[in-house]
Amino acid sequence: MAGDTTAEKWGNQFFRWGPYALLGLAGLVSIASGDMLMTRDERHAASVLAVAALALQLWWSGIGSGLPEYDMVGRVYYVARLALGSVLTWLNPFFAIYVVIGYFDADRLLPRRQMYAGLLATAVTMAGSQSGGMPPADGTQWVAFGVLFALNASLTLVFGSIGVKEAEHARARAATIAELESANIRLEQAMRENAGLQAQLLVQAREAGVNDERRRLAAEIHDTIAQGLAGIVTQLQAAADSADPVVAGDHVERAAALARHSLGEARRSVQNLGPGALEHDTLPEALKSIVETWSVSTGVRAEFTVTGTVEALHGEIEATVLRIAQETLANAGRHARATRVGVTLSYMEDEVRLDVRDNGCGFDPHTLPRRETTRGFGLGGMRARAERIAGTVEIESEPGYGTAVSARVPLLSHG
Known part of the structure; x- marks a missing residue:
């Protein structure tokens, strides 16, 4: 150029x-x-x-x-x-x-x-x-004029055509250069906009990560420390109300065990590790242990059933199912006043389903406060956990007819 x-x-x-x-x-x-x-x-x-x-x-x-x-x-x-x-x-x-x-x-x-x-x-x-x-003065000069004119005309027409083509080429090249310059300007503008969008996305991703970690820790604290403290308070209250030293001692021992378990779960939550119940047991074994412990702690009859072919699932899937089960049982113990609870874990072709049913007092899901259904750590927390792994949680309840919680998550095998 x-x-x-x-x-x-x-x-x-x-x-x-x-x-x-x-x-x-x-x-x-x-x-x-x-x-x-x-x-x-x-x-x-x-x-x-x-x-x-x-x-x-x-x-x-x-x-x-x-x-x-x-x-x-x-x-x-x-x-x-x-x-x-x-x-x-x-x-x-x-x-x-x-x-x-x-x-x-x-x-x-x-x-x-x-x-x-x-x-x-x-x-x-x-x-x-x-x-x-x-x-021209004579015939010879006329002939010379004719020959020279033919020569000049031929040369001028030839070079004129070449000049026209070069001019057209120059105009086309100038138009191409102008178009390229315009494209470069647009490209630079797009790159600046993309850089701005990338910076904005990084900020949003960082904020989303921070918020997600806050929600995770809040949910873990609710599912471990809060429930553990509630259980400890219940056992200590029962020990204080009991006149039998042996029964009171049993309640105190249960409170101590709950405190140790809650402390371990709190440490694991801070370290972003999976639930301790899954460290050495399979998901069905861990759920069975949780159901039995909850039944002993609350005095409510509880049954656990497994259907389908048991498979080792991805760690996040198993942790989510376990936490939803814990939250559902905790809600049943605090609010349902049930006498019987059934927990079923079903392995299907492409999903795993957890069903928890009780015969308690029930409630109207449409009358729950917005915090409880969206941002809280109860029903809303269960839904948030399931949605994080592309799952769903459905709740069916009616006053006087008990409650049924059904969680569906993808069946993703371990590894």
Whole structure:
């Protein structure tokens, strides 16, 4: 592109100053040969016409650069210059040095059809000059004029066509460069926008990660420490209310065991580890142990059933099922006033289903506070846990007819 800019710069300089140089050179040569080729009157006429040509060139230099391509003023300038040059060449053939400029700027000033006419008119003047001046004096000079005109016309038409093609190529290249520059500008703008969006997404992802970790820790605390503390309070209260030292001691021992278990679960939650119940047992074994412990702690009859072919599931899947079961049993113990609870774990073709049913007092799910159904750590917390692994939690309950909680999660095998 640097070469194209340099060539364009030199071309502009030539079309600006070239006519002056050619007119001056033609004038000097004509003056030197004036006594041989022109009469006194012809010299006077040539001087007046040369001054007119200079004035025409000065006028064009003042307005030509600001005109659009192929403007009518440019056409008038070309025709007027050719007319003056032709008359000057008629008076002295050496003024053809000035007329030759018409070969170079015809494609810049004239549309295509008019350009060929201008080139042919220039060829007539050049052939007349080369054959000895106009008009031809005899038959031999006419023949020479015809041959030279044919040669000049052929060359001008050939080079004119080449010039037109080069001009079209230059315009196409300029349009392509402009389009590429515009595309680069749009690309840079898009890259800046993408950089901004990426930064925004990073901030949002960081905030989402922080919020997700907060929710995870809050849910873990609720499922472990909070429930453990509630159990400890229940056992200690039972120990305080019991008059039998043996029974009171059993309650205190259970409270201590719950405290140790809750402490271990709290540590595991902080370290983002899975539930301790799954560390050495399978999911069915862990659920069975939780159900039996809950039954002993609450005095509510509870049964656990497994259906389907047991498979080792992904750790996150098993942890989610276990936490939902714990939360459901905790809710049943606190609110349901049930006498019987059934827990069923079903392994199906492409999902695992946990069903927890009780015969308690039931409730109307539509009347729960918004916090409990969305942002709380009860029913809303269970739904959030399931949704995190593309699962669902459905609750069916009615006052006086018990409650059924059904959790469905994908069956993703371990490993």
